[in-house]
Amino acid sequence: MAAVADEARAAREPRPVPVAVALSVALLAALVASVCLGSSRVPPGDVWSAVVRGVTGEAPVPGTHDLIVWRLRVPRALLAAVVGAGLGLVGTAAQALVRNPLADPYLLGISSGASLGAVAAIVLGAGTGGLFGLGLPAAAFAGALASFALVWTLARRGGGFSPLRLVLAGVGIGQFLSGFTHYLVLQAGDDQQTRGVLFWLMGSLGGAEWSALAVPAAAVALGLAALLARARALDAMLMGDETAAGLGVDVPRLRREMFVVTSVLTGVLVSVSGAIGFVGLMVPHVCRLVVGGAHRRLLPVAALFGAVLLVVVDLVARTALPDQELPVGVVTALVGAPTLLYLLDRRLERD
Amino acid sequence: MRIAIEDLEVVLSGRSVVSGVRLIAEDGEIAGLVGPNGSGKSTVLRTVYRYLRPHAGRVLVGGTDLRALPAAESARRVAALPQERGSDFELSVRAVVAMGRTPYKRAFAGDDAADAEIVAAALASVGLSGAGRRRFSALSGGERQRVLLARALAQDPKVLVLDEPTNHLDVRHQVELLSLLRAQRRTTLLSLHDLNAAASLCDRLHVLHEGAVVASGKPRDVLTPELLAEVFGVRAAVVEHPLTGDPLIAFDHRG
Numbered sequence: 117m118a119a120v121a122d123e124a125r126a127a128r129e130p131r132p133v134p135v136a137v138a139l140s141v142a143l144l145a146a147l148v149a150s151v152c153l154g155s156s157r158v159p160p161g162d163v164w165s166a167v168v169r170g171v172t173g174e175a176p177v178p179g180t181h182d183l184i185v186w187r188l189r190v191p192r193a194l195l196a197a198v199v200g201a202g203l204g205l206v207g208t209a210a211q212a213l214v215r216n217p218l219a220d221p222y223l224l225g226i227s228s229g230a231s232l233g234a235v236a237a238i239v240l241g242a243g244t245g246g247l248f249g250l251g252l253p254a255a256a257f258a259g260a261l262a263s264f265a266l267v268w269t270l271a272r273r274g275g276g277f278s279p280l281r282l283v284l285a286g287v288g289i290g291q292f293l294s295g296f297t298h299y300l301v302l303q304a305g306d307d308q309q310t311r312g313v314l315f316w317l318m319g320s321l322g323g324a325e326w327s328a329l330a331v332p333a334a335a336v337a338l339g340l341a342a343l344l345a346r347a348r349a350l351d352a353m354l355m356g357d358e359t360a361a362g363l364g365v366d367v368p369r370l371r372r373e374m375f376v377v378t379s380v381l382t383g384v385l386v387s388v389s390g391a392i393g394f395v396g397l398m399v400p401h402v403c404r405l406v407v408g409g410a411h412r413r414l415l416p417v418a419a420l421f422g423a424v425l426l427v428v429v430d431l432v433a434r435t436a437l438p439d440q441e442l443p444v445g446v447v448t449a450l451v452g453a454p455t456l457l458y459l460l461d462r463r464l465e466r467d
Numbered sequence: 468m469r470i471a472i473e474d475l476e477v478v479l480s481g482r483s484v485v486s487g488v489r490l491i492a493e494d495g496e497i498a499g500l501v502g503p504n505g506s507g508k509s510t511v512l513r514t515v516y517r518y519l520r521p522h523a524g525r526v527l528v529g530g531t532d533l534r535a536l537p538a539a540e541s542a543r544r545v546a547a548l549p550q551e552r553g554s555d556f557e558l559s560v561r562a563v564v565a566m567g568r569t570p571y572k573r574a575f576a577g578d579d580a581a582d583a584e585i586v587a588a589a590l591a592s593v594g595l596s597g598a599g600r601r602r603f604s605a606l607s608g609g610e611r612q613r614v615l616l617a618r619a620l621a622q623d624p625k626v627l628v629l630d631e632p633t634n635h636l637d638v639r640h641q642v643e644l645l646s647l648l649r650a651q652r653r654t655t656l657l658s659l660h661d662l663n664a665a666a667s668l669c670d671r672l673h674v675l676h677e678g679a680v681v682a683s684g685k686p687r688d689v690l691t692p693e694l695l696a697e698v699f700g701v702r703a704a705v706v707e708h709p710l711t712g713d714p715l716i717a718f719d720h721r722g
Contacts, residue, residue, distance in 0.1 A: 217556055345574040352566050354558065356551030362516035363622070364542030364570040409556035410565075412577060 132413035139420035146427040150193040192324035196430040197423040202336040202385045204422025207396030214279040221396040225290035230386035233259020253387040260383025277371040319392035319445030335384040347411035394452025468529040468625035475524035485678040499665040500658040502675035508658035516547035542570035546624035561599035567621025589617040609640030629657035667713040
């Protein structure tokens with residue numbers, strides 16, 4: 117059976133361009149749906165006129181859906197797309213970095229630092245605009261950088277940055293910082309605060325506004341360019357460090373660069389949306405099955421698929437329950453965990 | 468192109484693993500490195516394909532010190548087949564072979580028609596013409612090793628370096644791979660465990676023992692019962708192979 121399935125797959129040369137076109141169409145459809153649907157339904161025609169007025173800078177017309185569409189839903193849908201694309205990229209990169217297709221961007225401990233920063237901002241700096249006067253995203257990003265520095269210091273001992281060292285340092289630091297986070301959650305002043313913290317920890321796009329879009333969008337674009345520039349070297353690294361060295365790749369340097377790119381990108385994403393699980397793990401895996409593992413085609417497809425997925429997931433999170441919004445992370449876990457189990461099962465059967 | 472290693476010393480974790488190693492493969496020759504486990508064969512080869520940095524000594528390809536070249540430039544001269552088998556990242560056979568073009572490519576560049584031709588020719592030369600679309604990790608051990616050889620050939624190197632290329636292969640696939648190597652007529656430096664395979668394949672052998680070269684020369688001159696006893700610690704007779712006339716080592720497996 118496995119052999120037959122493999123032959124069938126083998127006969128289908130992965131074609132990245134049609135896949136990318138299909139995903140782009142799907143992304144557009146998902147964005148439109150995400151803006152139309154929600155606590156109040158907006159007809160697509162109204163969305164269009166609201167977007168036109170928004171883009172041209174015209175004042176919103178009272179009595180229409182202009183405010184909901186332009187101030188709330190459009191930025192939120194776009195943020196979902198940007199974060200999803202970023203998680204797809206960072207997952208792909210992290211998996212190549214530690215040479216394990218089941219690695220997760222959060223494996224490197226960065227999100228734990230970001231979470232600690234965010235929770236500290238909510239719990240310790242409530243009402244004053246955050247810790248040390250920083251806003252929540254800035255506090256989260258500072259936490260991400262701090263944990264990045266810790267993991268870097270631990271992982272570079274011996275000059276190596278071996279995959280195993282990175283994972284050990286990342287998991288260790290992550291657990292360590294999570295301890296502080298949990299302590300802070302218990303210190304939260306009231307139920308309202310605790311709810312806010314938990315919601316953030318599970319991932320949320322509720323903070324989306326136009327001003328919060330530029331930084332993650334720029335980070336994702338730069339990240340994609342940085343990764344694409346190294347696509348061949350990343351392919352070579354999948355085969356092993358010695359193979360890559362034999363192909364002229366400076367492996368220690370590539371690992372350092374990749375670690376910086378994945379960490380900074382993860383830090384930016386987590387700081388605007390919390391630690392949304394499973395997307396970074398699942399997206400590269402699914403995309404590899406469709407277009408193969410070579411990074412030049414995998415990276416753009418993973419970004420697009422991540423964007424589509426998170427826009428849809430956020431739509432579900434907003435609309436699944438009548439009077440309540442679910443944290444995005446809850447939906448990704450409920451959808452992602454079974455998907456992961458299915459993929460693992462398939463994988464084990466194949467080997 | 469001739470490859471020569473001069474007075475190589477490699478230090479790992481503060482310990483000198485190989486030292487004073489001098490060895491050569493003349494242009495078009497297949498030179499074998501043999502020696503017991505831990506004698507330093509892989510270490511020597513790793514410095515040739517620049518995974519390890521020599522503490523002292525040089526690796527000369529056609530008279531040029533490899534370390535004096537940029538990494539990509541030296542990867543155009545030396546292609547390596549290390550003992551790595553890759554993990555399951557859904558790479559197609561074609562994608563694996565195309566990796567051989569890495570040292571020729573700038574950032575962002577895709578594979579052009581010339582690359583595709585080189586990749587196809589490399590696959591054809593290892594007898595796997597139709598296999599480009601298959602999944603690398605689904606291949607048998609023998610096929611995988613041939614694909615990796617094709618990847619090294621797509622690098623269009625002056626010198627091939629292979630670390631135990633026949634490891635874990637059954638005897639038919641061992642014979643197949645070694646005859647592919649012979650057919651390349653390219654300067655080759657490889658390590659081999661199987662002394663009989665080394666005796667029949669190699670034009671020249673270098674015997675490593677505890678990080679130093681203890682014998683070099685034609686297989687017939689190097690592989691003597693005395694050397695086998697001293698270096699490998701085994702009793703053996705060296706006779707003539709009844710089919711090929713190569714030296715044939717008959718080990719005394721009763722010790």
